[in-house]
Amino acid sequence: MGEELKVIVFKLGQEEYGIDVDNVQTIERMMPITRVPKTFSFVKGVINLRGVVIPVIDLRGRFGLEEVEHTDQTRIIIVSADELEVGFIVDSANDVIDLDSDLIDSPPDVVGGIKAKYLHGVARISEERLLVMLNLSEVLSRKEIIQLESLEG
Amino acid sequence: MDMNQYLSMFIDESNDHLQSLNEKMLELESNPDDISIVQVIFRSAHTLKGMAATMGFEDLSSLTHQMENVLDLVRNEKLKMQEFIFDTLFKSLDALQLMVEDITQGGEGKEDVSAIVASLQSIVRGDFEGGGKSGADKPAESAAGGSGTPAIQLDEFQYSVLEQSIGEGHKVMYIDVAIREDCQLKAARAYLVFDLLERYGEIVKSSPSVQDIEQEKFDRNFSLYYITQKEAAEIQSMVMNLSEIASAEATALDHETLSQLASGAMGAAATADVTAPAVAEKTTDAAPAKKAEPTAADHNQKNGARAGGGTPAPSRTIRVDIDRLDVLMNLLSELLIDRSRLEQLAEEVKRSDLTETVEHMSRVGSDLQNIVLKLRMVPIDTVFNRFPRMVRDLAKSLDKKIDLVIVGAETELDRTVIDEIGDPLVHLLRNAVDHGVESTADRIAAGKPETGTVQLRAFHSGNHVFIEIEDDGHGIDRERILKKAIKNGVVTEGEGKMMSDEQVFMLLFAAGFSTAEVISDISGRGVGLDVVKSKIESLSGVVSVESKLGQGTKFSVQLPLTLSIISAMLVKVGLEKYAIPLSSIVETGLIKRDQIREVHGYTMIPYRNTHIPLMSLTALFGAPGFAENEEEESEIVVIRKGERMAALTVEEFIGQSEIVIKNLGKYLPAVQGVAGATILGDGQVALIIDPNAFIK
Numbered sequence: 110m111g112e113e114l115k116v117i118v119f120k121l122g123q124e125e126y127g128i129d130v131d132n133v134q135t136i137e138r139m140m141p142i143t144r145v146p147k148t149f150s151f152v153k154g155v156i157n158l159r160g161v162v163i164p165v166i167d168l169r170g171r172f173g174l175e176e177v178e179h180t181d182q183t184r185i186i187i188v189s190a191d192e193l194e195v196g197f198i199v200d201s202a203n204d205v206i207d208l209d210s211d212l213i214d215s216p217p218d219v220v221g222g223i224k225a226k227y228l229h230g231v232a233r234i235s236e237e238r239l240l241v242m243l244n245l246s247e248v249l250s251r252k253e254i255i256q257l258e259s260l261e262g
Numbered sequence: 263m264d265m266n267q268y269l270s271m272f273i274d275e276s277n278d279h280l281q282s283l284n285e286k287m288l289e290l291e292s293n294p295d296d297i298s299i300v301q302v303i304f305r306s307a308h309t310l311k312g313m314a315a316t317m318g319f320e321d322l323s324s325l326t327h328q329m330e331n332v333l334d335l336v337r338n339e340k341l342k343m344q345e346f347i348f349d350t351l352f353k354s355l356d357a358l359q360l361m362v363e364d365i366t367q368g369g370e371g372k373e374d375v376s377a378i379v380a381s382l383q384s385i386v387r388g389d390f391e392g393g394g395k396s397g398a399d400k401p402a403e404s405a406a407g408g409s410g411t412p413a414i415q416l417d418e419f420q421y422s423v424l425e426q427s428i429g430e431g432h433k434v435m436y437i438d439v440a441i442r443e444d445c446q447l448k449a450a451r452a453y454l455v456f457d458l459l460e461r462y463g464e465i466v467k468s469s470p471s472v473q474d475i476e477q478e479k480f481d482r483n484f485s486l487y488y489i490t491q492k493e494a495a496e497i498q499s500m501v502m503n504l505s506e507i508a509s510a511e512a513t514a515l516d517h518e519t520l521s522q523l524a525s526g527a528m529g530a531a532a533t534a535d536v537t538a539p540a541v542a543e544k545t546t547d548a549a550p551a552k553k554a555e556p557t558a559a560d561h562n563q564k565n566g567a568r569a570g571g572g573t574p575a576p577s578r579t580i581r582v583d584i585d586r587l588d589v590l591m592n593l594l595s596e597l598l599i600d601r602s603r604l605e606q607l608a609e610e611v612k613r614s615d616l617t618e619t620v621e622h623m624s625r626v627g628s629d630l631q632n633i634v635l636k637l638r639m640v641p642i643d644t645v646f647n648r649f650p651r652m653v654r655d656l657a658k659s660l661d662k663k664i665d666l667v668i669v670g671a672e673t674e675l676d677r678t679v680i681d682e683i684g685d686p687l688v689h690l691l692r693n694a695v696d697h698g699v700e701s702t703a704d705r706i707a708a709g710k711p712e713t714g715t716v717q718l719r720a721f722h723s724g725n726h727v728f729i730e731i732e733d734d735g736h737g738i739d740r741e742r743i744l745k746k747a748i749k750n751g752v753v754t755e756g757e758g759k760m761m762s763d764e765q766v767f768m769l770l771f772a773a774g775f776s777t778a779e780v781i782s783d784i785s786g787r788g789v790g791l792d793v794v795k796s797k798i799e800s801l802s803g804v805v806s807v808e809s810k811l812g813q814g815t816k817f818s819v820q821l822p823l824t825l826s827i828i829s830a831m832l833v834k835v836g837l838e839k840y841a842i843p844l845s846s847i848v849e850t851g852l853i854k855r856d857q858i859r860e861v862h863g864y865t866m867i868p869y870r871n872t873h874i875p876l877m878s879l880t881a882l883f884g885a886p887g888f889a890e891n892e893e894e895e896s897e898i899v900v901i902r903k904g905e906r907m908a909a910l911t912v913e914e915f916i917g918q919s920e921i922v923i924k925n926l927g928k929y930l931p932a933v934q935g936v937a938g939a940t941i942l943g944d945g946q947v948a949l950i951i952d953p954n955a956f957i958k
Contacts, residue, residue: 141945141946143838143939143946143947143948143949144838145926145930145933145936145949146882146883146884146885146933146935146936146949147883147884147933147934147935148930148931148933152930154947155926155927155930155939155947155949156947157941157945157946157947159592159596160592160593160595160596160941161592161924162924162925162926162927162939162941162947163927164926164927164929164930166929192928193927193928193929194927194928194929195927195929249929251929251931
């Protein structure tokens with residue numbers, strides 16, 4: 110038996126992803142976002158989270174997936190890691206599960222179109238259910254964004 | 263016992279005491295005969311000693327003890343203050359400061375102070391160089407005679423004060439008071455008498471001394487010289503009305519009787535009979551009275567000029583961690599957001615009592631906001647208060663005579679600015695003292711007063727605080743600066759000729775610039791002023807110089823009142839709202855589309871007598887929902903950076919508002935043209951525009 114993890118489960122498309130609950134501050138419904146000009150296309154802007162201004166990114170856009178219209182299910186997950194606070198826009202977030210860290214295997218090269226380096230591993234929860242654990246510090250790394258932008262531009 | 267919990271309190275209080283010691287010492291230096299200042303110093307030192315001893319910092323307490331010995335002699339007038347004593351005491355204060363700093367950093371507060379202690383001891387023994395003891399007025403205890411009336415000896419100063427007072431028509435009297443034998447608290451009774459008397463006049467001298475009376479080092483009697491407007495009989499009956507007073511005799515004095523007393527002819531019987539013939543309003547009725555009433559007082563007998571004012575009332579303050587204020591501020595802004603939601607809801611519901619309640623809540627909320635903002639404001643005195651001492655030491659080490667005049671120390675600034683502004687000001691002041699004010703010889707040669715003046719002024723103006731440092735020295739020599747700048751390759755000769763005086767003076771702030779021909783250890787390493795400039799700019803401030811050759815130099819620092827709250831103009835562009843800091847707005851206006859010109863690929867509009875560039879906020883920020891080219895007239899905001907101006911087109915002005923500046927979070931890279939964000943009353947985030955980024 111490995112460590113017990115508590116994991117927030119959210120969805121992008123059909124895939125289920127997990128973030129360690131320690132890195133999650135709150136989960137919010139969609140709220141008005143103030144656009145910030147001249148920044149990366151996946152940065153949707155900033156929100157007012159109880160008096161603190163927090164940047165929000167579309168996680169689909171961050172992973173190079175097609176962005177979709179927001180629905181009733183759309184959520185903003187406020188994560189904090191490496192002293193950064195960022196909101197992730199995800200398709201839905203509605204589960205918290207306990208996970209044995211032994212269940213996490215190293216990720217395959219690509220999961221649902223997301224490169225392996227953003228992934229911490231894959232956990233098989235049941236026969237049909239796979240949970241992809243995110244590697245937050247890579248997702249939040251700005252070094253790579255800048256390279257990415259310069260390639261796009 | 264665990265002392266750690268008291269340590270921070272000890273450090274804070276020690277720093278307060280050291281600060282007040284420094285201030286009072288400076289005050290005493292300019293006014294060495296004022297014993298009441300010595301009293302205050304003595305008290306501070308005494309408290310410090312007690313605290314240090316309690317906390318187990320022996321070096322600290324033993325040094326303060328030595329200082330106390332010296333001060334004790336001074337306040338009992340057995341020793342006259344002079345330069346050597348001042349210097350030694352100042353050195354002691356420095357050593358104490360070092361110890362406290364050491365303790366602050368977790369040390370033991372140990373410091374080698376044997377030299378200072380030796381000096382202090384030699385002062386106490388009276389064998390230090392530069393002069394023996396000044397005439398000790400009199401040992402107090404010996405005068406505390408039994409039931410007889412003790413004679414009081416007056417020194418020259420006191421005598422002349424009394425004589426002048428008589429000349430000016432004041433009533434001068436000699437009062438003899440006896441306290442009842444069964445009195446339990448003689449000192450308290452005596453204190454009541456002093457308190458009563460000080461309400462109606464000034465006590466020039468008492469015997470025994472006030473200290474001895476405070477410590478109950480007297481038998482039952484004491485006597486004093488007193489100046490008042492009241493009649494002797496009135497004073498006498500007032501004193502008698504206090505409880506537990508056995509007798510009181512007030513004898514009015516005139517020139518003749520006074521001189522008799524002063525010459526020491528004053529015998530044991532200074533009674534009414536003796537003085538009667540010479541006294542106009544005499545009081546012969548010396549009937550002992552037994553009624554009285556208590557009061558309280560404890561000090562300041564002599565030279566009543568500052569009677570009773572020695573110790574300021576303890577200020578009723580608490581120390582609060584600045585982070586907690588930030589938290590309070592955040593909570594408050596959340597409350598404000600909820601408030602505006604409630605206001606909207608109340609409007610929809612349309613119930614009058616709900617509306618009233620919400621309105622009341624709004625008012626309370628605004629008041630609360632004002633108070634929270636004020637909490638962050640600190641008087642600039644907390645920065646200024648260390649400067650008098652610094653300037654004194656600097657002037658001494660440079661052998662110059664300099665008066666530092668501080669004006670506006672009560673001016674308030676945001677705490678974050680206060681914390682940062684100290685070092686730049688130190689630099690500018692050192693600069694003024696070192697380079698600004700000439701040496702004494704040069705000043706005399708230039709026909710100026712020997713003592714140079716450095717003025718330090720702080721005042722509010724609009725949304726800014728100005729701090730000015732002005733000296734009456736030789737001013738800045740344009741040619742010398744240019745020569746140096748050309749030599750250092752900062753400018754070329756051709757450029758130099760074209761520059762205005764002001765531009766030349768600003769070269770002082772260029773990196774790696776030092777004009778002092780002799781590099782002193784005080785300033786002139788050439789690293790000073792450019793650091794000052796960048797520091798001030800990082801606080802969103804501006805620094806400028808004015809100078810007249812031969813007359814002096816003035817450095818002005820302009821700072822925003824606070825770093826966290828600014829006045830801004832809110833504008834609407836399409837679906838978005840932006841805030842433009844009022845400080846960079848020149849004016850707002852309307853411009854017709856057909857007035858816009860294209861010049862060399864730049865869009866320009868006529869403004870006053872010139873043309874300025876026109877930029878579209880919509881285009882710059884790619885704001886959706888606003889087709890400005892279809893408008894006949896556009897709203898513009900004229901912005902300014904230094905001397906340059908430009909105009910920004912917006913869709914609509916919303917209004918002026920005080921906004922709280924927040925940063926965009928660490929994740930976002932710096933966005934050109936955006937200085938930060940703020941939260942509007944409706945809970946939405948609006949970006950704050952940085953107009954400086956648009957003017958190249």
